[in-house]
Amino acid sequence: MPLAFSLLVILLAAAAATPFADGIFVQHTVYLLAPLMLLSAAAAASLADLTALTPLRRFTLAALFPMLWMVTQIAPLPFSLVNPIWPTTAVALNEPSLAGRITVDLGNTLRGLTWYSALLSLLLSTILLAKDRKRAEVLLVVLTGVATFIVLASLSQIVLARTALLDLGLAEHNSLALVGIIAALANTATIAMAAERQLGRTGTLFPLNGPFLLRIVPGIAGLMMSLAYLATLERIAHMLTALGFAIMLFIAAVRRLGYRPWPAALLAGLLIMMAGAATLSQERPATWADLLARSRIENQDSVAITRRAISDSSWAGNGVGTFAQVARIYQDYAVGIAPRAPSTAALVAIEWGRLALPILALFGLQVFFFVLRGAVGRGRDSFFASTTCALVLVAICESFVDTSMLNPAVQIILAGLIGLGFAQSTGRTSAL
Numbered sequence: 383m384p385l386a387f388s389l390l391v392i393l394l395a396a397a398a399a400t401p402f403a404d405g406i407f408v409q410h411t412v413y414l415l416a417p418l419m420l421l422s423a424a425a426a427a428s429l430a431d432l433t434a435l436t437p438l439r440r441f442t443l444a445a446l447f448p449m450l451w452m453v454t455q456i457a458p459l460p461f462s463l464v465n466p467i468w469p470t471t472a473v474a475l476n477e478p479s480l481a482g483r484i485t486v487d488l489g490n491t492l493r494g495l496t497w498y499s500a501l502l503s504l505l506l507s508t509i510l511l512a513k514d515r516k517r518a519e520v521l522l523v524v525l526t527g528v529a530t531f532i533v534l535a536s537l538s539q540i541v542l543a544r545t546a547l548l549d550l551g552l553a554e555h556n557s558l559a560l561v562g563i564i565a566a567l568a569n570t571a572t573i574a575m576a577a578e579r580q581l582g583r584t585g586t587l588f589p590l591n592g593p594f595l596l597r598i599v600p601g602i603a604g605l606m607m608s609l610a611y612l613a614t615l616e617r618i619a620h621m622l623t624a625l626g627f628a629i630m631l632f633i634a635a636v637r638r639l640g641y642r643p644w645p646a647a648l649l650a651g652l653l654i655m656m657a658g659a660a661t662l663s664q665e666r667p668a669t670w671a672d673l674l675a676r677s678r679i680e681n682q683d684s685v686a687i688t689r690r691a692i693s694d695s696s697w698a699g700n701g702v703g704t705f706a707q708v709a710r711i712y713q714d715y716a717v718g719i720a721p722r723a724p725s726t727a728a729l730v731a732i733e734w735g736r737l738a739l740p741i742l743a744l745f746g747l748q749v750f751f752f753v754l755r756g757a758v759g760r761g762r763d764s765f766f767a768s769t770t771c772a773l774v775l776v777a778i779c780e781s782f783v784d785t786s787m788l789n790p791a792v793q794i795i796l797a798g799l800i801g802l803g804f805a806q807s808t809g810r811t812s813a814l
Contacts, residue, residue, distance in 0.1 A: 386511060490704055506801070629776075749774050766802055
């Protein structure tokens with residue numbers, strides 16, 4: 383699979399251009415390379431490689447649900463199911479035959495469907511290519527390097543802005559918060575990988591030879607830069623970073639204690655429910671509008687607009703990619719700037735609908751527990767799966783805080799790391 387692997391590395395490296403190029407450039411790169419990469423990887427895969435993907439059949443519904451949901455939003459439907467905007471428009475235009483849909487913007491929802499298909503191709507290609515341990519190591523280093531590069535670029539912008547006494551704004555400042563957490567956890571994984579390889583060869587971390595230092599020093603430097611960037615963010619980012627490290631530490635502890643995968647997954651689920659119950663008891667959410675309780679955004683007008691939009695949103699949503707159009711309905715007259723969504727979860731509730739939000743969250747937890755079992759059950763190389771496990775749960779929590787998950791570079795990096803974790807969660811010693 384040399385061609386597919388080369389395309390994957392190029393595609394992941396393109397995400398590093400985010401601080402300097404428009405997100406459209408990154409998206410077009412994915413549109414171009416992802417289908418070619420999947421076809422090349424599938425054509426070169428052996429029967430054993432394809433057989434190893436059998437455990438992933440349980441995620442067929444999770445993978446197809448977003449696609450089927452968007453197709454449903456796009457398709458012409460009976461007026462009893464469509465968005466109320468279409469019957470109103472039909473009456474206003476005196477066109478009773480006007481086709482009704484759930485989405486209020488067909489083009490944006492089609493673009494959302496295309497983008498999801500490209501990310502799914504990237505994820506499947508990564509799973510096929512990362513079954514090989516050597517390729518998995520290279521992909522981890524590339525993904526870590528891309529995330530660290532974006533963090534370094536963002537950190538330099540913050541330093542320059544503060545030197546020039548400029549105010550970045552809270553929304554812009556937190557727009558790449560998840561990248562900082564990804565970089566911190568991924569650099570920790572590269573340090574663990576270097577230490578495990580050294581212990582496997584010599585039985586001890588000493589002597590500190592050249593190859594070992596060449597592997598571990600960049601990881602330590604990247605971790606320090608990531609922590610420096612996270613220090614500039616709000617306290618919630620620090621808490622989520624600590625949650626990620628706690629999950630990785632939890633996996634290391636249960637492996638050391640010799641827990642089986644299922645008891646470890648149940649214990650993790652119990653701890654997560656206890657933490658969630660403690661948080662919810664403090665917030666006391668009563669309505670869907672309370673999705674904004676944890677969001678961090680300076681523009682309170684955007685919060686108020688989003689709160690009204692969520693209250694009026696239906697179970698089927700208004701169409702993926704239509705937040706800007708929907709928000710303008712609740713905007714004051716003659717205001718030219720479109721409001722920004724305070725959080726990813728709020729945007730999903732408006733665009734995808736109230737029903738889709740808990741379904742997507744449950745699919746995310748399904749991925750979390752699967753990778754958790756793989757991390758605990760593997761005989762070695764558990765740092766791949768433990769990093770993915772931590773990132774999945776952190777990303778779910780982060781979606782209620784800001785919109786960093788909507789950044790194309792973040793989505794590319796997450797797709798690569800989830801594919802890497804899936805590939806290294808299954809094996810002869812994974813008990814899956």
